Structures are given as structure tokens and as C-alpha cells.
Amino acid sequence: MKLPFAESYKIKAVEQIHRSTREERIRWIEEAKYNLFNLRSEQVFIDLLTDSGTGAMSDKQWAALMTGDESYAGSSSYYKLKDAIEDITGFPYYLPTHQGRAAENVLFSAMIKKGDVVPGNSHFDTTKGHIEFRGAHAIDCTIDEAFHTELEHPFKGNVDLDKLETVLKKYPKGQIPLIMVTITCNSSGGQPVSIENMRAVKKLADQYGIPVFFDSARFAENAYFIKMREPAYKHKPIREIVREMFACADGMTMSSKKDAIVNMGGFIGFRDKALYEKASTFNIMFEGFINYGGMSGRDMNALAQGLYEGTEFDYLETRIAQVAYLGKQLRDYGIPVQYPFGGHAIFIDAKRFLPGLPKEQFVAQTLGVELFIEGGVRGVEIGTLLADRDPDTRENRYPQLELLRLAIPRRVYTNNHMDYVAASVINVFDRRNKITKGLKILKEAPILRHFTVELARI
Numbered sequence: 292m293k294l295p296f297a298e299s300y301k302i303k304a305v306e307q308i309h310r311s312t313r314e315e316r317i318r319w320i321e322e323a324k325y326n327l328f329n330l331r332s333e334q335v336f337i338d339l340l341t342d343s344g345t346g347a348m349s350d351k352q353w354a355a356l357m358t359g360d361e362s363y364a365g366s367s368s369y370y371k372l373k374d375a376i377e378d379i380t381g382f383p384y385y386l387p388t389h390q391g392r393a394a395e396n397v398l399f400s401a402m403i404k405k406g407d408v409v410p411g412n413s414h415f416d417t418t419k420g421h422i423e424f425r426g427a428h429a430i431d432c433t434i435d436e437a438f439h440t441e442l443e444h445p446f447k448g449n450v451d452l453d454k455l456e457t458v459l460k461k462y463p464k465g466q467i468p469l470i471m472v473t474i475t476c477n478s479s480g481g482q483p484v485s486i487e488n489m490r491a492v493k494k495l496a497d498q499y500g501i502p503v504f505f506d507s508a509r510f511a512e513n514a515y516f517i518k519m520r521e522p523a524y525k526h527k528p529i530r531e532i533v534r535e536m537f538a539c540a541d542g543m544t545m546s547s548k549k550d551a552i553v554n555m556g557g558f559i560g561f562r563d564k565a566l567y568e569k570a571s572t573f574n575i576m577f578e579g580f581i582n583y584g585g586m587s588g589r590d591m592n593a594l595a596q597g598l599y600e601g602t603e604f605d606y607l608e609t610r611i612a613q614v615a616y617l618g619k620q621l622r623d624y625g626i627p628v629q630y631p632f633g634g635h636a637i638f639i640d641a642k643r644f645l646p647g648l649p650k651e652q653f654v655a656q657t658l659g660v661e662l663f664i665e666g667g668v669r670g671v672e673i674g675t676l677l678a679d680r681d682p683d684t685r686e687n688r689y690p691q692l693e694l695l696r697l698a699i700p701r702r703v704y705t706n707n708h709m710d711y712v713a714a715s716v717i718n719v720f721d722r723r724n725k726i727t728k729g730l731k732i733l734k735e736a737p738i739l740r741h742f743t744v745e746l747a748r749i
Contacts, residue, residue, distance in 0.1 A: 296612060298609050299605040299606055299608070299609045300349070300606075300609070300702060303350060308335075308336055308337075309333055309334075309336065310336060310667070311334065311336065311667050313664065313665075315334075316334070316663060316664050316667055317664055319331075319334045320660055320663055320664060324733065324734075324744075324745035324746055324747070325656070325660050325730055325745075325746035325747065325748070326741075326743070326744055326745060326746060327340060327656075327659055327660070327663060327669050327670070327671060327672075328340070328671075328741075328742055328743070330663070330669060334667075335663075335667060335668075335669045336666065336667030336668065336711075337666070337667065337668045337669070337704065337708050337711060337712055338669050338700070339636070339668060339669060339670050339671075339696075339697040339698050339699060339700075339712065340669045340670065340671050340698065341671060341698050342549055342635045342636065342698040342699060342700050342701060343391075343508075343546060343548040343549055343698075344390075344548035344553070344554045344555060345548075345554075345700035345701075345703065346548075346552040346553075346554075346700050346701030346702055346703060347552075347700070347701065347702040347703050348552060348553065348554070348593060348597070349552070349596070349597075349600055349702075351596050351600070352552070352553070352593045352596045352597055352600070353593075355589070355592035355593050355595070355596045356589040356590075356592060356593050357589070358589075358592060359587060359588035359589025359590070359591065359592045359593075360588040361587060361588045361589070362582075362588070363580060363582070363583070364580060364582050365582060366582055366583065366588045366591075367588075368588035368589070368591040368592050368595075369387070369582040369583065369588075369591060371591065371592060371595045372385075372387065372558070372591040372592075372594055372595045373385060374595075375594075375595040375598045375599065376558065376560060376598070379530060379533055379534075379598050379599070379602060380507075380533065380534070380537045380543065380560050381534050381537050381538065382537065382542065382543065382560030382561060382562060383561075383562065384560070384561040384562070384563075384564060384567035385558050385559060385560050385561065385567075386558060386559045386561075386567070386570060386571060386574045386578075386581055386584055387556070387557070387558050387578075387581075387582075387583060387584035387585065387586050387591060388556075388557040388558055388559065388574070388578050388584045388585055388586075389555060389556065389557060389578060389584070389585030389586055390546055390547075390548060390555060390556065390557045390585075391417065391506075391508055391544060391545060391546025391547075391548070391557045392417040392420075392421065392546070393557055393577065393578055393584075393585060394544040394545060394546070394557045394558060394559045395417060395418055395421045395544055396421055396573075396577055397559060397570050397573045397574050397577055397578065398504070398542070398544055398559050398570055399421045399422065399425060400570075400573040400577070401566065401569045401570040401572075401573055402468040402469055402566075403421075403422060403425045403427050403468050403469075404425065404426075404427070404468075405425060405426030405427065406426060406427065406466060407422075407425075407427040407428070407466050407467065407468050408427065408428050408429075408430050408458065408462050408466060408467055409422050409427060409428070409429050409430065409467070409468065409469060409470070409471055410429075410430045410431075410432045410454075410455055410458040410459075410467070410470050410471075411429065411430070411431070411432065411450070411470060411471035411472055411473065411506075412431070412432060412433040412437075412448055412449070412450045412472055412473055412476050412479070412484065413431050413433045413437070413448075413473065413476050413477075413478035413479045414429040414431070414471060414473065414478070414506075415473060415477045415478050415506065416478075416677050416679075416739060416741070417739070418471060418473070418506060419679075420679075420738055420739045423679075423682045423738065424738060426682075428682075429471075430458050432450050432451050432454035432455045432458065433447075433448070433449070433450065433451065433454075433476065433479055434447065434449045434450070434451045435451065437449075437476070437479040437480070437482060437692075438479075438691040438692055440480070440627060440628065440629045440630060440638075440640040440643070440692070441627065441630060441640075442630075443630060443631060444631075445483075445485070445516075445520040445521075445631065446482070446483055446484060446485040446488060446516075446520065446521075447476070447479055447480065447482035447483075447629075447631075448473070448474065448475055448476030448479055448482035448483050448484040448513075449484055449485060449488040450472060450484070450488060450492050452488075452491055452492070452495060455470070455492065455495060456495060459495070459496075459499045459501065464499060464500055464501065467499075467501050468501075468502075469501065469502045469503065469504050469541075470492065470496050470501055470502070470503045470504070471504055471505075471506055472484060472489065472492060472503060472504070472505050472506070472540070473505070473506040473508075474489075474505050474506070474507060474509065474510050474513040474536065475509045475512055475513045475516070475633060475634050475635070477508075477509070477635075477673075478673060478690075478692070479629075479692065480629030480633050480636075480638040480692070480694065481509070481512075481629075481632075481633020481634050481635050481636050481638065482629070482631075482633055483512070483513045483516035483517065483520070483633075483634065484513060485517060485520075485521055486517055486521060486524065486532070486535055486536060486539070487521065489536060489539035489540075490539050492539070493539040493540070502541040502542065502563075503539065503540050503541050504540060504541060504542045504543060504544065505536075505537065505540045505542075505543045505544075506543075506544055507537075507543045507544065507545045507550075507560075508545060508546040508548075508549040508550065509549050509550050509634055509635055510533060510536065510537075510543075510545075510550055511529065511533065511550040511601045511602045511607060512550060512607065512610070512611060512634030512635060513536065513634070514529050514532040514533045514536060514602070514607075515529065515604070515607040515608070515611055515634065516611075516634060517532050517536070518532055518604075528604070529602050529603070529604050529607065530602050533602060537560075540562075541561075541562050541563065542559065542560055542561045542562060542563070542566070543559065543560040544557070544558075544559055545557050545558050545559070545560070547594050547597065547598075549635065550601040550602075551594050551597035551598050551601050552597040552600060552601050552701050552702070553590065553593050553594050553597050555586070555590055556586050556590050556591070556593075556594045558584070558594075610634075610701055610702075611634050613699060613704075613706065613709065614632055614633065614634065614635065614636065614637060614699055615632045616706055616709055617637050617697070617699070617709040617712060617713060618630075618632035618637045619632075620709070620710070620713035621637060621639070621713055621716055621717075624713075624717050624720065625720075626639065626644065626716060626717070626720050627639065627640035627643035627644055628640060629692075629694065635698055635699065636696045636697055636698040636699060637696075637697045637699075638673065638692075638694040638695070638696050638697075639655075639658065639670075639694060639695040639696075639697070639716070640692075640693070640694060641654045641655035641657075641658045641674060641693045641694060641695050642654060642693045644658055644695075644720065644723060645657065645658060645723055645726055647724075647727065648726065648727070648728075648729050649729070650675065650689050650693070651687070651729075652728065652729025652730060652731070652749060653672070653674070653675055653676055653729055653730045653731075653732075653746070654674065654675075654693050654729060655672040655673065655674035655675070655676075655693045655694055655695045656672040656674065656675075656676050656729075656730055656746070657726065657729040657730055658695045658719070658726075659671065659672050659695050660730070661719050661726060662695070662715060662716060662719055665715045665718050665719050666711065666712070666714070666715030666718070667715075668697075668711075668712050668715045668716075670695050670696055670697045670698070671695070671696050671698065672694075672695060672696075672741065673692070673694040673695070673696045674690060674692070674693035674694055674695075675687060675688070675689055675690065675693060676740065676741040676744060677741045678690045679738065679739065679740055679741075680740075697712065697716075728748065728749045729749055730746040730747065730748060730749060731746065731747055731749050732744060732745070732746055733745040733746060733747050
């Protein structure tokens with residue numbers, strides 16, 4: 292008998308979760324103004340809001356916490372993390388930050404000015420927010436295949452080289468501080484970028500003298516997909532693939548709360564010492580001294596350990612297999628999802644799920660509300676709310692993809708939980724024709740509104 296697939300870890304500690312009633316969930320979501328971020332965690336049965344900082348740390352990571360060096364300057368934990376980052380990514384200089392958006396804040400403070408443009412592949416919300424906050428513009432150069440959820444393509448996160456070169460030709464070099472490539476590309480459905488595409492982007496960027504930075508929150512999952520889908524890398528170890536990936540970049544930002552499996556932390560990697568020194572000033576202003584940057588020594592120790600665990604093949608295989616396990620159940624039932632499945636989440640195509648709902652009524656957010664009411668499952672909208680308003684016209688932006696993301700925390704839920712999520716989604720799908728009205732905005736922030744927006748039923 293062929294041995295079945297089994298997780299590459301065993302469970303050492305558990306946390307109780309509360310089973311609520313439908314009546315309770317209806318009341319809670321009303322009190323939360325139909326914003327899933329406003330729900331209390333104990334009101335959620337299965338929380339797929341994000342995979343950021345929600346993973347379960349290993350025994351070795353917990354042990355590493357106990358040996359953290361909390362010295363303000365020159366701590367051993369800083370150097371332990373420095374060695375791990377250079378070993379895995381190849382970047383000789385780094386600045387620790389408390390999370391990914393802090394890394395963006397520091398880096399962009401050093402590089403971006405008003406009127407600049409930053410091309411890339413479907414910049415994520417905080418990336419675009421930091422760009423636009425500085426009076427600059429993010430330009431999406433993702434390949435067209437990414438916007439057809441039913442189309443099979445191995446690397447839907449790839450940058451369209453023609454779109455990118457159009458931007459590079461249109462704007463002077465001084466107006467393009469960097470190209471930002473997100474690996475994997477979250478906003479297009481957790482889709483990977485091939486090394487072939489990374490190399491082509493770097494070659495083109497070098498021709499125009501523009502540096503390339505990677506948004507690297509899920510770089511290890513990207514490396515796994517390269518191993519599985521790019522024939523030349525079939526027999527290469529994950530960490531060797533990672534080094535080849537980062538050889539195509541001049542620097543990186545990292546939200547360590549994803550692929551490094553920690554609850555808090557981030558960093559910026561640099562190849563250029565002068566840029567590192569320039570950014571160091573902003574790190575001291577916004578984060579803390581360059582030897583800790585918003586993290587404690589114990590956090591840095593756990594992060595260093597997590598970088599190694601997150602780049603192990605067995606772990607990645609287990610993690611991505613669970614995402615695919617959920618995705619297959621949904622797809623087999625006819626539920627429209629971004630395909631192939633991404634590395635960290637299943638993205639439901641809300642436009643195809645609720646085709647009769649007008650785009651002005653926030654289709655993916657409406658679907659997310661219905662899923663919470665159905666089973667206490669919390670996802671997150673990656674659609675019109677997240678796309679925010681155009682900074683110039685202040686009109687709503689309607690993205691090509693209107694998605695409900697079900698982001699799966701690392702090493703937290705079992706496949707029984709995935710079965711429950713699938714059944715909840717299927718139940719909503721079976722009554723989708725009864726969902727005829729969506730949501731309207733009552734109150735919103737001027738930028739990154741989806742975190743705090745207040746909504747009402749139409």
C-alpha cells in the first residue's frame with residue numbers, strides 16, 4: 292500500500308476556539324459595521340483573515356526566544372539574524388524592522404519622492420499605500436493571464452516585460468526610483484514569479500539603470516513553486532533556488548510574519564552600502580537603533596531560526612499541500628477560484644461567485660460577510676475596498692480581480708478545519724442566487740480604508 296501524505300510536524304500545544312450560533316454571528320457582524328477586521332478574535336471559529344503573524348512557532352523557535360540578547364547596541368541576536376539573512380538571501384547589509392510595512396516605510400523614505408512612479412506586479416495594499424502617501428504612483432505591470440482566474444498558467448505573478456519597458460521608456464530615470472517585484476504576488480492570488488522572469492526584469496532594469504527590489508514576504512513559497520514548475524530547478528534545493536532568486540535583486544523588503552513563521556518582525560536587505568547607510572537614518576527615526584529596529588533580541592532569534600525552517604522542503608510541501616487541499620474541494624464543486632492555487636491562500640473569484648451583484652456594492656466584501664455568517668469563517672477582501680480611491684480623482688478604483696482571500700496560517704489548522712471551511716463556502720455558493728444586495732460605505736479613512744471602514748447593508 293502506498294503511504295499517504297502526512298504533515299511534517301506534530302502538535303505540542305493547542306488553543307480552544309469557540310463554536311458560535313448563526314444568530315450570534317449576524318449580531319456580531321452588524322456591530323462590526325460589516326468590517327471583518329472589527330470582529331473580536333473569539334467571535335471567529337476559523338480565522339483565515341491573514342497568514343501574517345498567525346503561524347505557530349516551533350519548539351526550536353520558542354527555545355531561541357529564551358536566549359535572546361536584549362542589549363540596545365551590538366546584541367548577539369542582531370548578528371545571529373544578520374548571519375541568517377546573508378546565508379539565505381545573499382544580502383550583506385540589513386536593517387531590522389518590526390514588520391513588513393515598516394520596512395517599506397524606511398526604504399521608501401530613503402528612495403521615493405513626490406511625482407515618482409514605481410512599476411511592479413500588482414503591488415499589495417501597504418506597498419501601494421506607502422507609495423501613494425508620498426505623492427508617487429504605483430504602476431501595475433503584471434501579465435494579463437493573472438486576471439483570468441480560470442486560466443492555467445504556472446507563473447501568474449510574472450511581470451509583463453513589454454508593459455514594464457513602456458513605463459521605463461515613458462518616464463525619465465530620475466522619476467523611477469525602483470522596480471518592486473512581489474514574490475509571491477499576493478494581490479493576483481498568491482501567484483509565483485519564475486526565475487526566468489526575474490532575470491529578464493533585472494536585465495531590463497539594468498539597461499535603464501533602475502534598481503530592482505523584491506517584496507519578499509513569501510519568497511520561500513515562491514521558491515517551492517519554482518522547484519515544482521520550472522524544469523531547470525526540479526532537482527535543486529530550496530535554499531539554492533532562493534539564492535538564485537535574490538541574485539536578481541538589488542534589495543528586498545521582508546514581512547517576516549509570513550515565510551519566517553514569526554508573530555512579529557521584518558527587515559530590509561541591501562546590496563548597496565550607501566543606500567543602507569541612507570536608510571539607516573530613517574530606521575533610527577521610525578523604528579529604533581539599527582541593531583534592533585523595533586524588535587527585541589528574542590524576536591530576532593526566533594526570526595533567524597524561522598528563516599531556516601521556512602526554507603525546508605518538507606515544511607513547504609506540507610504547507611502548500613494544505614492550501615491545495617482546500618482549493619481542490621472548492622474547485623471540484625464548481626466554485627470559481629484563482630487557479631493554479633497560490634502558496635498561502637485560496638482566492639475566490641467573487642465576480643464569478645456573485646455575478647448579479649453590481650461592482651459598486653463591494654462584491655468580495657459582501658461574500659466575506661456571508662461566509663462569516665454561514666460558518667464563523669473569516670476571510671479578507673482583496674478587491675474594490677482594498678484598491679482604495681484614486682489619489683487624484685478620489686473615485687473608487689475597480690480592480691480587474693475582485694477576490695475573497697482565505698489565507699491559511701502556517702502549522703495552525705488541520706485538514707478537518709479545511710473541510711469545515713469548504714462546507715461553509717459551498718453552503719454560501721448553494722444560496723448565492725438569494726444574495727441580491729451588497730454593501731455601502733458609511734465612513735472611511737483617506738488611505739488604506741479597508742482596515743477601518745464602516746459599512747451598512749443596502
